[in-house]
Amino acid sequence: MAAESLTLVEAVAEAIHDEMALDESVILLGEDVGRSGGVFRATEGVYDAFGPERVIDTPLSETGIAGAAIGLAASGIRPIAEIQFSGFTYAGLEQLYTRAARLNARSRGQFSCQMVLRAPFGGGVRAPDLHGESMEAIFVHHPGFKVVVPSTPHDAKGLLTASIRDPDPVIFLEPKKIYRAFREEVPEESYAIPIGEAAVRREGSDVSIFTWGSMTRPTLSAAEAVAEDGIDAEVVDLRTLSPMDRETIVESFKKTGRAVVVHEAPRTGGLAGEITALLQEEALFYQKAPIERVTGWDAVYPLYDLEDFQLPNAARIEDAIKAVLDE
Amino acid sequence: MVRFPEEYDDCEQIIAPDGSYDTEAANALELETNELQELYGSMVQARALEKRGLTLQRQGKFHFWMECRGLEAAHVGVAAGLGDRDWMNTEWRQYGAHIQRGRPLEDILLFWLRGYEEWESDTIDEMESYERRMPHIVAVGTQVPQTVGLMWGRKLQGYDEVGLVGVGDGGASKGDFHAGLNFAGVLELPVVFVVFNNQWAISTPVERQTAAETYADRAIGYGFEGTLVDGNDVLAMYRATKRAVERARSGEPMLLEALTYRRGAHSSSDADDYRDDSDREAWRDRDPIERYEAFLLDQGIFDPDDFEAIREAADRRAKEAAERALDIAAEQSPTEVFDEVFANPPTYIDEQREALLELVSEHGEEAFRW
Structure with a gap:
């Protein structure tokens, strides 16, 4: 199988390109996605390949982008809509909540809402306000959405391909901090990674660490660091947050009896709470220690240099691992 | 202040409130007798349905209902102006359409x-x-950019179809309205936008929605044309829509404002105690059905006995349809809660469905009813 070395953002562009070549009903719309190839270059080359009919720079309106994408999906087109930063999705939330997530239900399957809403998400690039939001929980909470967060170039391509082919509205959140952080071998041909399956990034027997997106790398670093102290940590990258791979989460916990959940998003109401509740329901009697949450603080996202204190880092994750093992 | 079509020099009208009409304009429509009859039948049927729905709501058989009294010409007229393959997205009171x-x-x-x-x-x-x-839609205004996307998609797929989207004077205050018209203008999409200006959004009068004299004037801001139409004149609404649909088919969107007045309450939950009876009376004198009856009588298309027979048949049909609908709805089962939440559902949907069914069978359905 031929492979190439890609960054995560290049893998995103490749998935879009491949799906548009494969299926002429796939189109791309958003702000600056065309000629400029997107502010992060996540759609580089797509306009040149497919032209202005299928790659459309829209007026600056997230309400319009989300609303038009819903209508496009109803018409039989498969739109990929880019929101320039996930924080700007707030303007389109009414469209997404009141329509995208319910179109299939309210029309009893007559009109599915097969669309992908892509957005660079999460912090770590020292950008202005609303450029660092981690808002996955609000989408997971609303029935009808699928929510996907890749953490590697290989997964970004395969998961985006699957998302474009999925008949439900998929919120595809791209961790922009690691858009260009590293390269990875990615198959040149098209492939899909099923939505709803977590990936065990590191096998271990002492503690399970559940995470996703850009937090996967510091979590793996922390796991390596504690290995020197003889702690064997398992790292589970959820990849899809809705539907969550409950089976993999529960099985890992049954094996280790200890858990740490790591996410960038604020603590209160965050998905760490959901995962903890799942473990209480499904595997309470396997539990050996209180479950630790390593999350962003419940703060309005602090900007620029203060971001350092908001985002979980390897040191905090190591502390949490040690805390659950000290019990 | 309540608005009236005659206050505007450029408000399109064919039949005046007193029933007199512009013969030349009416003839130019080239509507067959059966088509003219159908417009009447649809308006009468809408009113009969509204009355039946309200009755059923008062009897506790419907949870909620919206009223459309006085708006029938605007609703029926726009629908009549569409071709068979065209699309129409509305809010929920537009029964006549x-x-x-x-x-x-x-x-x-x-x-x-x-x-x-x-x-x-x-x-x-x-x-x-x-x-x-x-x-x-229930979130008013959201249908506007959705219709734009729908027609964009149909156009991309090579279909020669037009989409008409209706929104109220309240819904037109939403950002979605602006986003939708702006997208349609920029992308040159086959969409006809209709503001049903019935002058009240629940208790908020039109002058609290906009400081502008008309909604039609907004079109210039989007690079296309707008026109103001007497919303209680079904023929004027038909003519304006037909023209707009033809224009939209050539890639030029258009905005229509139907100036009308909601004589009924907003909904079955609305006490409707916030406006002057004199306004309602003034608009009752401009009733769209009575006005059209005068035209039909004068044209010799119907006589008064026909009107009576059509009204009675419409009442009967509404009653029978409501009975059938209630029978069908009574068949709902608790499993429907989970139907089509996803097109490709995750397994937990099945798990939760089973959990609900187990609870229902354990406690009995009555335990869940409130």
Whole structure:
């Protein structure tokens, strides 16, 4: 199988390109996605390949982008809509909540809402306000959405391909901090990674660490660091947050009896709470220690240099691992 | 201050409130007798359905109902101006528009009883004209950019279809309205936008929605044309829509404002105690059905006995349709809670469905009813 070395953002562009070549009903719309190839270059080359009919720079309106994408999906087109930063999705939330997530239900399957809403998400690039939001929980909470967060170039391509082919509205959140952080071998041909399956990034027997997106790398670093102290940590990258791979989460916990959940998003109401509740329901009697949450603080996202204190880092994750093992 | 069409120099009208009409304009429509009759039938049927829905709500059989008294000409007129393959997205009180397109009454009523809609045809290609719609929206205004996207998609797929989207004077205050018209202008999409300016958004009068004299004037801001129409004149509404649809088909969107007045309450939950009876009376004198009756009489298309017979038949049909709809809705089962939440559902949907069914069988359905 031929492979190439890609960054995560290049893998995103490749998935879009491949799906548009494969299926002429796939189109791309958003702000600056065309000629400029997107502010992060996540759609580089797509306009040149497919032209202005299928790659459309829209007026600056997230309400319009989300609303038009819903209508496009109803018409039989498969739109990929880019929101320039996930924080700007707030303007389109009414469209997404009141329509995208319910179109299939309210029309009893007559009109599915097969669309992908892509957005660079999460912090770590020292950008202005609303450029660092981690808002996955609000989408997971609303029935009808699928929510996907890749953490590697290989997964970004395969998961985006699957998302474009999925008949439900998929919120595809791209961790922009690691858009260009590293390269990875990615198959040149098209492939899909099923939505709803977590990936065990590191096998271990002492503690399970559940995470996703850009937090996967510091979590793996922390796991390596504690290995020197003889702690064997398992790292589970959820990849899809809705539907969550409950089976993999529960099985890992049954094996280790200890858990740490790591996410960038604020603590209160965050998905760490959901995962903890799942473990209480499904595997309470396997539990050996209180479950630790390593999350962003419940703060309005602090900007620029203060971001350092908001985002979980390897040191905090190591502390949490040690805390659950000290019990 | 309540507005009237005659206050505007450029408000389109064919039949005046007193029933006198512009013969030349009426003839130029080239409507056959049966078509003119159908417009009347649809308006009368809409009013009969509204009355039946309200009765059923008062009897506790419907949870909620919206009123359309006085708006029938605007609703029926726009639907009549569409071609069979065209699309129409509305808010939920526009009964006459759906009736004019041939939608079965029980289908309209079932939306109110079950909260979802169903389609007979499996694919868009097979759809009858009344099926060429997206489900009703409840978040007013959101249908505007959605219709733009819908028609954009149909155009991309090579279909020569126009989409008409209706929004109220309240909904037109939403950002969605602006986003939708702006997208349509920039992308040159075949969409006709209709503001049904019925002058009240629940208790908020039109002058609290906009400081502008008309909604039609907004079109210039989007690079296309707008026109103001007497919303209680079904022929004027038909003519303006037909013209707009033709223009939209050539890639130029258009905005229509139907100036009308909601004589009924906003909904069955609205005490409707916030406005002057004199306004309502003034608009009752401009009733769209009575005005059209004067035209039909003068044209010799119907006589007064016909009107009576059509009204009675409409009442009967509304009553029968409501009975059928109530019967169908009574068949709902608790498992429907989970139907079509996803097109490709995750397994936990099945788990939760089973959990609910188990609880229902353990406690009995009565334990869940409140």
